[in-house]
Amino acid sequence: MSTKLQNDLLLRAARLEPIERAPVWFMRQAGRYLPEYRAVRAKHSFLEMVRTPELAAEVTIQPVDLVGVDAAIIFSDILVVPEAMGMHLVVEEGKGGPRFPEPIRLYKQIKELNAGDPRKQLSYVTDAIKLTKERLNGRVPLIGFSGAPWTLFAYMVEGQGSKDFHIAKQMLFTRNEDAHLLLRKLSDVVAQYLIAQIEAGADIVQIFDTWAGVLAPDDFKEFSLEYIAEIVRLVKEHTQNRAPIIVFCKGANHSLGELAATGCDVVGLDWTIDIAEAKALIGNDVALQGNMDPAVLYTTESVIAEKVNTIAERMEEPRGHIFNLGHGITPEVDPANARAFVRAAKTAYDKVRAPRSV
Amino acid sequence: MSTKLQNDLLLRAARLEPIERAPVWFMRQAGRYLPEYRAVRAKHSFLEMVRTPELAAEVTIQPVDLVGVDAAIIFSDILVVPEAMGMHLVVEEGKGGPRFPEPIRLYKQIKELNAGDPRKQLSYVTDAIKLTKERLNGRVPLIGFSGAPWTLFAYMVEGQGSKDFHIAKQMLFTRNEDAHLLLRKLSDVVAQYLIAQIEAGADIVQIFDTWAGVLAPDDFKEFSLEYIAEIVRLVKEHTQNRAPIIVFCKGANHSLGELAATGCDVVGLDWTIDIAEAKALIGNDVALQGNMDPAVLYTTESVIAEKVNTIAERMEEPRGHIFNLGHGITPEVDPANARAFVRAAKTAYDKVRAPRSV
Numbered sequence: 001m002s003t004k005l006q007n008d009l010l011l012r013a014a015r016l017e018p019i020e021r022a023p024v025w026f027m028r029q030a031g032r033y034l035p036e037y038r039a040v041r042a043k044h045s046f047l048e049m050v051r052t053p054e055l056a057a058e059v060t061i062q063p064v065d066l067v068g069v070d071a072a073i074i075f076s077d078i079l080v081v082p083e084a085m086g087m088h089l090v091v092e093e094g095k096g097g098p099r100f101p102e103p104i105r106l107y108k109q110i111k112e113l114n115a116g117d118p119r120k121q122l123s124y125v126t127d128a129i130k131l132t133k134e135r136l137n138g139r140v141p142l143i144g145f146s147g148a149p150w151t152l153f154a155y156m157v158e159g160q161g162s163k164d165f166h167i168a169k170q171m172l173f174t175r176n177e178d179a180h181l182l183l184r185k186l187s188d189v190v191a192q193y194l195i196a197q198i199e200a201g202a203d204i205v206q207i208f209d210t211w212a213g214v215l216a217p218d219d220f221k222e223f224s225l226e227y228i229a230e231i232v233r234l235v236k237e238h239t240q241n242r243a244p245i246i247v248f249c250k251g252a253n254h255s256l257g258e259l260a261a262t263g264c265d266v267v268g269l270d271w272t273i274d275i276a277e278a279k280a281l282i283g284n285d286v287a288l289q290g291n292m293d294p295a296v297l298y299t300t301e302s303v304i305a306e307k308v309n310t311i312a313e314r315m316e317e318p319r320g321h322i323f324n325l326g327h328g329i330t331p332e333v334d335p336a337n338a339r340a341f342v343r344a345a346k347t348a349y350d351k352v353r354a355p356r357s358v
Numbered sequence: 359m360s361t362k363l364q365n366d367l368l369l370r371a372a373r374l375e376p377i378e379r380a381p382v383w384f385m386r387q388a389g390r391y392l393p394e395y396r397a398v399r400a401k402h403s404f405l406e407m408v409r410t411p412e413l414a415a416e417v418t419i420q421p422v423d424l425v426g427v428d429a430a431i432i433f434s435d436i437l438v439v440p441e442a443m444g445m446h447l448v449v450e451e452g453k454g455g456p457r458f459p460e461p462i463r464l465y466k467q468i469k470e471l472n473a474g475d476p477r478k479q480l481s482y483v484t485d486a487i488k489l490t491k492e493r494l495n496g497r498v499p500l501i502g503f504s505g506a507p508w509t510l511f512a513y514m515v516e517g518q519g520s521k522d523f524h525i526a527k528q529m530l531f532t533r534n535e536d537a538h539l540l541l542r543k544l545s546d547v548v549a550q551y552l553i554a555q556i557e558a559g560a561d562i563v564q565i566f567d568t569w570a571g572v573l574a575p576d577d578f579k580e581f582s583l584e585y586i587a588e589i590v591r592l593v594k595e596h597t598q599n600r601a602p603i604i605v606f607c608k609g610a611n612h613s614l615g616e617l618a619a620t621g622c623d624v625v626g627l628d629w630t631i632d633i634a635e636a637k638a639l640i641g642n643d644v645a646l647q648g649n650m651d652p653a654v655l656y657t658t659e660s661v662i663a664e665k666v667n668t669i670a671e672r673m674e675e676p677r678g679h680i681f682n683l684g685h686g687i688t689p690e691v692d693p694a695n696a697r698a699f700v701r702a703a704k705t706a707y708d709k710v711r712a713p714r715s716v
Binding site: 164165166167169170173174213215216217218219251253254271272273274277293294295296298299300303307310327330332 | 522523524525527528531532571573574575576577609611612629630631632635651652653654656657658661665668685688690
């Protein structure tokens with residue numbers, strides 16, 4: 001269907017196939033820490049960049065050229081999904097994060113949200129994927145993504161980011177049926193959206209549950225995990241399992257075993273668990289991604305290398321391992337340090353002795 | 359030494375002694391959710407309230423009268439410690455959180471910080487404790503507190519709150535000796551400060567490590583846990599163990615066993631772990647406090663009771679249990695819901711059957 005990949009390390013790592021070294025990429029790698037991104041951003045608004053395939057493709061490819069990562073991730077935003085469902089999304093320059101001026105609070109609003117296939121409303125994303133695939137010309141895989149239902153729910157009900165998401169949780173705890181109705185609608189749309197991305201050429205997809213960590217374990221299972229599992233099932237079924245799925249639930253280390261059991265291929269880790277412990281909890285049938293404290297990119301080449309090597313030593317072998325941070329790369333990072341991380345990751349397992357017996 | 363306590367449930371719970379029911383209090387219970395607090399606050403600045411024993415005592419006692427909690431916690435702020443060490447602390451009305459306009463970045467600044475006994479600079483706190491003890495007249499115990507070294511370090515080096523504390527972590531990762539020098543100074547001061555609070559009449563003290571959760575497990579052990587353990591040791595030694603010590607490291611569920619092993623009496627829990635699992639990890643020799651999602655206070659009396667009862671069921675018996683939220687109570691909470699939580703907590707174990715065998 002498409003050009004053969006020259007570097008398919010990420011896909012082989014996700015499928016637990018033999019790899020000569022572990023691949024590396026960054027969450028939010030097409031971003032403000034790169035002067036070349038800021039140059040594009042200076043001429044266009046954020047949403048204009050998201051909605052214009054030509055611009056999205058340009059910044060998507062930048063880190064492949066500039067930082068040397070083993071994958072591109074399509075430049076977009078998780079909040080395009082609620083927008084496609086009918087919500088008005090506002091991103092005002094220099095006024096904090098994106099917001100929905102009319103948050104979802106009533107049953108009537110939930111009922112009125114579009115729950116159909118979003119590929120018409122989100123054709124700019126699938127077009128951007130097609131264009132990026134063309135431009136990449138097989139150099140590295142392209143990652144598609146979506147926010148997880150709970151994280152989208154949290155933004156849609158609060159109307160914006162929040163310290164404690166207590167308005168969103170109020171709906172979870174006091175209006176259980178409404179909450180599940182909205183989460184169900186979101187799951188259906190997210191599944192269709194990921195399927196559309198894979199059909200457009202995404203080689204692998206990631207589900208981001210950025211706000212998983214604000215939920216207690218029982219609530220996470222009821223309001224997040226259940227829906228992620230359903231999405232994984234639907235996507236695998238409708239795409240004949242042709243693209244691996246990465247699930248990243250930040251702050252949900254209490255449920256790593258259950259996450260691995262969703263049928264996903266890769267579990268993303270934040271940095272608040274030892275990767276050896278995560279591996280012991282999850283077993284050898286699911287790959288692991290991430291685990292580095294993003295603040296390490298504010299240090300020096302030697303500290304970065306040391307911290308990268310520690311993760312490799314604890315992971316013991318590159319099989320089923322994808323280097324990444326435990327959260328998105330932040331705007332103040334020096335690109336030289338991002339490159340140092342990539343260099344260190346590419347050689348980290350050279351330094352690890354033969355696997356110890358466990 | 360002081361009036362005999364009429365209600366010493368908190369102290370008996372902390373010491374694992376038999377109790378007829380589990381005590382309940384709230385972190386940040388003297389706060390903006392109470393109209394009576396806001397009435398005092400309308401006439402005085404935050405720092406004026408902190409520094410005036412008469413005002414501090416007044417708002418410290420409010421939740422005992424108004425909410426029915428089983429303990430008072432002295433009204434103060436964790437940032438009085440860096441201020442006592444020589445930093446200029448600014449709290450501007452309506453301008454976000456407190457900040458230090460001259461953050462600690464250089465070795466020279468660390469060297470210049472006062473590291474002696476802070477009881478002269480913080481006599482307003484010990485005076486407030488003495489006055490509050492008088493006013494309480496033995497009704498309930500009084501809790502003293504301090505920020506943990508890492509949390510204080512994070513504010514002092516950043517100069518204010520932060521999303522990722524990358525400037526503070528930069529010092530941890532690249533200037534290890536400077537970081538340990540500052541943490542060592544902070545530990546000495548915090549230990550002396552807690553000893554002074556106990557000598558002034560605090561019946562029990564809590565160490566708050568609000569930002570524990572931003573550190574990876576290894577970093578938490580090196581830069582936080584080690585110093586907390588030293589503080590616990592020093593305080594116990596200098597006060598003949600007469601006041602129990604609660605340690606609350608938010609987001610450090612990866613290290614609960616190690617926290618319990620510091621010699622503290624109570625481990626505080628956030629809401630991202632099942633309390634039964636925490637009990638299994640920690641064992642029966644240390645009491646447990648907290649574990650409720652603070653957002654539950656935005657629901658209804660019946661939801662609150664249900665969630666309180668679930669914690670009691672999982673804890674199985676009141677021995678060694680202190681009801682609390684997993685973080686501070688927030689300003690928008692309806693005081694009626696705080697009272698509902700207290701009522702539910704006071705009867706929760708009535709509904710739990712005889713302990714199951716484990």
